[in-house]
Amino acid sequence: MATRPLSATRHCTSSGPASGAGAPVRRGGPPRGHPAVLVHGYVDSWRTFEPLLRHLPPSLHVYAPTQRGHGDAAKPPGGYLPEDFAADLLAFMDSVGIGRAVLVGGSSGGVQARIVAARHPDRVAGRCHVVGCVRA
Structure with a gap:
């Protein structure tokens, strides 16, 4: 399978107040x-999806943000409840102009995706929960 090009890692500077x-x-x-927005789990970052990013169908424009308190993201003193991360996810989508997306939650990232899907079904084109990855 052919791989696809990725853009450089960028810092989202136009995020809403909840998104860090x-x-x-x-x-x-x-x-x-x-x-499609890939949502990593706790104590992880966008890098958890790096092996997957080059193998997704070319029909997708994929975003893999790092959540607050993880990886190289800001680490505020509070705001670490699932509802906070779900609000961050919506703020991220707004900041990059995504009206509706497929949400792919890796591990506990699926919780945030599920909260957004339940509270804002109009913003979610589909949802997938990835429990684990196996390297071949």
């Missing part, structure tokens, strides 16, 4: 592709 402006985000795929 300055959070790193990795993007890949054509800008006009169907948006």
